[in-house]
Amino acid sequence: MVAMNNQQLQELTEKWSVEYFQRPFQHQIFFNSRLRTTGGRYHLNDHHIDINPLMYTEFDLGNLKRVVLHELCHYHLHLTGRDYHHRSLEFRRLLAQVGGSRYAPATSKAKKRSRHYWYYQCTGCGIQIVRQRRFNTDRYVCRRCGHHFVLKN
Numbered sequence: 001m002v003a004m005n006n007q008q009l010q011e012l013t014e015k016w017s018v019e020y021f022q023r024p025f026q027h028q029i030f031f032n033s034r035l036r037t038t039g040g041r042y043h044l045n046d047h048h049i050d051i052n053p054l055m056y057t058e059f060d061l062g063n064l065k066r067v068v069l070h071e072l073c074h075y076h077l078h079l080t081g082r083d084y085h086h087r088s089l090e091f092r093r094l095l096a097q098v099g100g101s102r103y104a105p106a107t108s109k110a111k112k113r114s115r116h117y118w119y120y121q122c123t124g125c126g127i128q129i130v131r132q133r134r135f136n137t138d139r140y141v142c143r144r145c146g147h148h149f150v151l152k153n
Contacts, residue, residue, distance in 0.1 A: 004056055004064075006030050013049070013068055020069060020098040021076050029068070036111065039067035039104025042074035042084075049075065054107040069100030120149040128152070 010029055017025035032050035035041065040051045049071045056064040073094045077084035084091060095102060118131045124147025137149045 004031075009051065009068075012065075013072070016065065016068060017072055017076075021072060023076055025072065025075070027075075029071075036107070036109050039101070040071040042071045042078070044078060047075065047079065052104070052107065054109060055104060058107055059105060063101070063105065066099065066101035067104055069098050070095060070102070070104075073098065073100055119152040121152050122149055123147045 006029070009031060013029045014025045017023060027047040027049070029049040029051060031053040032041070033053055035050060035052035038052060039055050040049060042049050049068075051064070051067060051071070055067045073091055074084045077091060077094065082090055086092075092102075115132065118134050119128065120131065120135075120137070121128045122142040122145065124142060124145035127142065127144060129149070134151075137151060141148055
């Protein structure tokens with residue numbers, strides 16, 4: 001797949017904005033390689049848009065278009081003073097109308113979160129508990145017998 005630069009992305013976005021929203025896109029759109037888990041980001045303060053370049057390089061132009069249309073929904077709703085949040089009915093209706101994607105697909109750079117569990121055993125009654133976070137075994141005691149826990153990992 002041929003790489004796309006920011007200028008080409010800008011031109012495509014301006015074209016799609018007029019085609020789908022009948023309004024011009026008058027700000028800047030850039031590829032931002034620091035985005036990992038999101039397809040794009042609309043900035044409320046200066047109205048520019050960042051796009052994850054993996055939306056194009058790992059997928060295709062159709063996927064990039066759906067992500068850009070999603071961000072353009074935020075853009076145009078915000079500039080016209082309407083509710084631009086994901087949860088709003090107005091946003092969801094506009095998104096469905098123009099064919100934007102509700103969620104960006106997962107990329108290879110998105111961190112896969114693996115859960116780690118901590119296993120503890122009471123020194124008194126022997127009950128075992130499992131936690132996702134560690135805790136201070138000197139500070140907390142068993143609610144059954146009042147003895148302290150020991151970490152079993």
